[in-house]
Amino acid sequence: MEALKETLKQQIIEHLNLEELTIADFPDDEPLFGENIGLDSIDSLELIVLLENEYGAKLSSPEEGKQVFHSVNSLAEFISSHRTK
Amino acid sequence: MVQPDSMGERMIYIGAGNIYSPLGKSLSENWENLLAGKTAIRPYSSLKPEDPPLYLSRFEEKGNFYTRIFDCIDTTLLSLVGQEPDWSKTVLIFSSTKADIEQLESRNIEQSLLDYTCTKLQEKYPAKTAITVSNACISGITALLLAHDLIKTGQYENALVVAADNCSTFVSEGFKSFYAIASDFCKPYDTNRQGINLGEGVASAFVSSDRNIFTNTPTALLGGASANDANHISGPSRTGEGLFRATKRALEYAGKSPEQIDYISAHGTATRYNDDMESMAIDRLNLNEVPVNSLKGYFGHTLGAAGLIETLVTIEQMNTNLILGTKGLENPGTVKPINVFPDTIEKHLNTVLKSGSGFGGCNAAIVLEKLK
Amino acid sequence: MMESQPTYCRITDDLCSSNGQKIHNTQKLPAQQWFRFLFDHLELEYPKFHKMDGLSKLGVLGVEFLKTVESLPTETDEIAVVFVNKHSSLDADLSHQEQIEKGSASPAMFVYTLPNIVLGEIAIRNKWYGEQQFFIKNEWPHELIHEYIVTIFELNKANRIIIGYVDYFQEKTDGKWVILTQDQFNNEKIREEINTFFDK
Numbered sequence: 001m002e003a004l005k006e007t008l009k010q011q012i013i014e015h016l017n018l019e020e021l022t023i024a025d026f027p028d029d030e031p032l033f034g035e036n037i038g039l040d041s042i043d044s045l046e047l048i049v050l051l052e053n054e055y056g057a058k059l060s061s062p063e064e065g066k067q068v069f070h071s072v073n074s075l076a077e078f079i080s081s082h083r084t085k
Numbered sequence: 086m087v088q089p090d091s092m093g094e095r096m097i098y099i100g101a102g103n104i105y106s107p108l109g110k111s112l113s114e115n116w117e118n119l120l121a122g123k124t125a126i127r128p129y130s131s132l133k134p135e136d137p138p139l140y141l142s143r144f145e146e147k148g149n150f151y152t153r154i155f156d157c158i159d160t161t162l163l164s165l166v167g168q169e170p171d172w173s174k175t176v177l178i179f180s181s182t183k184a185d186i187e188q189l190e191s192r193n194i195e196q197s198l199l200d201y202t203c204t205k206l207q208e209k210y211p212a213k214t215a216i217t218v219s220n221a222c223i224s225g226i227t228a229l230l231l232a233h234d235l236i237k238t239g240q241y242e243n244a245l246v247v248a249a250d251n252c253s254t255f256v257s258e259g260f261k262s263f264y265a266i267a268s269d270f271c272k273p274y275d276t277n278r279q280g281i282n283l284g285e286g287v288a289s290a291f292v293s294s295d296r297n298i299f300t301n302t303p304t305a306l307l308g309g310a311s312a313n314d315a316n317h318i319s320g321p322s323r324t325g326e327g328l329f330r331a332t333k334r335a336l337e338y339a340g341k342s343p344e345q346i347d348y349i350s351a352h353g354t355a356t357r358y359n360d361d362m363e364s365m366a367i368d369r370l371n372l373n374e375v376p377v378n379s380l381k382g383y384f385g386h387t388l389g390a391a392g393l394i395e396t397l398v399t400i401e402q403m404n405t406n407l408i409l410g411t412k413g414l415e416n417p418g419t420v421k422p423i424n425v426f427p428d429t430i431e432k433h434l435n436t437v438l439k440s441g442s443g444f445g446g447c448n449a450a451i452v453l454e455k456l457k
Numbered sequence: 458m459m460e461s462q463p464t465y466c467r468i469t470d471d472l473c474s475s476n477g478q479k480i481h482n483t484q485k486l487p488a489q490q491w492f493r494f495l496f497d498h499l500e501l502e503y504p505k506f507h508k509m510d511g512l513s514k515l516g517v518l519g520v521e522f523l524k525t526v527e528s529l530p531t532e533t534d535e536i537a538v539v540f541v542n543k544h545s546s547l548d549a550d551l552s553h554q555e556q557i558e559k560g561s562a563s564p565a566m567f568v569y570t571l572p573n574i575v576l577g578e579i580a581i582r583n584k585w586y587g588e589q590q591f592f593i594k595n596e597w598p599h600e601l602i603h604e605y606i607v608t609i610f611e612l613n614k615a616n617r618i619i620i621g622y623v624d625y626f627q628e629k630t631d632g633k634w635v636i637l638t639q640d641q642f643n644n645e646k647i648r649e650e651i652n653t654f655f656d657k
Binding site: 016017018019020021038042043045046049052053 | 504507561563565568
Binding site: 132133182183189190194199203204214216217218227231237254255258259260261262263308311312316317319334338443444446447 | 550567568574592611
């Protein structure tokens with residue numbers, strides 16, 4: 001799980017072009033859409049693409065993303081239970 | 086009130102409009118089908134077979150992009166006295182977001198460029214100047230605004246305004262990744278709206294300072310404005326900031342107050358955020374009582390052609406004192422209440438607004454008035 | 458009274474110049490790194506910049522360089538922006554097309570497949586709510602641009618206008634900007650200077 005979280009942080013930084021951020025800026029429970037990390041609506045759609053391409057994990061709707069994308073913790077949990085690759 | 090400018094009372098007219106869409110090959114055919122409540126939207130199979138069908142307003146035969154545009158413009162010119170304007174005093178304005186973008190599938194870069202299409206138009210219709218405007222989904226309105234402003238300042242006498250966009254996999258796959266596509270007929274302003282239906286089509290019209298160039302009575306184009314939300318590149322402003330500012334400035338520019346507006350031909354894409362945003366702007370302008378409709382349920386969202394197609398249908402509505410119902414609407418449900426209805430109503434229409442909003446946070450509005 | 462001189466900016470693959478100040482791309486950095494270099498040079502703090510496509514980065518940088526010379530208000534309707542280019546958003550278009558062919562479109566790329574997104578990025582960055590227009594033309598349309606500026610000032614649509622040529626396609630960068638007031642535009646010498654600047 002810890003390794004997955006580290007990989008995930010790196011993928012988020014690369015995929016969403018968060019050049020000013022490093023893995024250290026992502027505490028596992030920090031809200032992704034909060035002030036520090038500051039993702040927006042396009043980022044959440046990009047996260048759907050990332051989950052599908054990297055882990056074969058499909059969201060049923062963008063609304064489901066609200067809970068799944070809360071933090072690195074919730075993302076990692078979703079991936080562990082939904083991944084197909 | 087309008088500040089009197091150095092051009093004084095130069096009036097600008099719009100007429101000779103034509104629409105070539107999957108709903109009809111001429112303005113009259115489109116209008117008949119609109120009155121009959123028909124839609125051109127049909128389900129088509131998706132690029133990926135496992136995906137739900139795509140609801141599109143698409144030409145049955147894929148045919149030539151240029152044949153349709155030329156056909157549309159030729160009919161517009163037939164409605165002018167002498168059937169040909171003085172091209173040396175005319176600007177040709179082409180409105181499109183992606184024109185012939187499907188050329189990219191075979192990597193025909195040159196043919197996919199917007200100016201390639203615009204140049205082809207100018208070769209056939211030798212206007213003094215030809216330019217493409219590309220401002221996402223408000224392109225058609227900004228093309229009319231540009232035509233108005235260039236003529237108002239006395240720099241041209243006429244403008245031939247042409248708008249065209251195609252239903253492409255390029256665009257549908259993009260909107261799909263945005264979860265902005267409905268998996269059924271679109272429902273503008275409805276509680277259960279879930280997104281857009283894409284459409285394609287062509288429209289053309291003539292704008293002039295010479296009322297006598299039109300064989301039929303034209304409509305006064307009083308001008309308007311564009312404004313940016315300055316908020317987000319894809320999400321519409323929650324407060325309707327840009328649309329509020331564009332409409333406010335358009336009314337000021339045209340010298341009209343909100344009470345004088347008889348009808349708003351709005352954008353109504355049927356995405357949750359767009360329709361809510363429009364209701365916010367309408368509410369802030371105290372236009373809640375004014376009848377509003379969206380034509381997306383008939384034509385789909387024709388992107389760079391939408392602004393012109395919908396303006397021309399607006400003129401037909403003014404000429405007949407009818408306001409078409411919003412097709413697809415069952416239970417109105419926007420964040421602020423607005424005056425939308427599913428069936429056609431009668432109302433004397435004198436002064437009306439046409440507005441639109443698009444990606445990039447852009448918004449525009451123009452004011453039209455019936456001539457005595 | 459003498460009118461002040463307008464502010465210009467030019468960005469190509471090798472050079473960024475703004476009213477006499479010159480920055481050379483001595484390391485021959487590829488476009489995206491060159492944009493990052495200019496961004497760092499301006500000491501901007503704007504994480505959104507890194508998410509933009511090449512065309513938007515170029516457009517935003519041009520306006521930021523104009524702002525190093527002229528201080529411009531924020532929260533205003535009074536600054537109009539008109540951009541022109543040849544390739545529209547073709548650079549992003551091709552990336553999007555390739556992603557479709559690979560079976561997965563990216564929303565963050567798709568949003569940049571419209572040329573006017575750069576105008577939105579500039580509006581957001583500066584809180585400019587004013588008139589905006591994007592023209593596409595293979596050659597610089599100097600007559601039409603002149604006519605467009607006339608409409609902005611004569612019809613009181615803004616008191617300043619930024620005019621730009623902003624083209625970015627397959628690593629090839631071509632950006633030119635000028636900001637004008639009505640007084641500056643009324644000066645025939647300045648108008649000629651602008652024509653020369655954009656025509657060459």
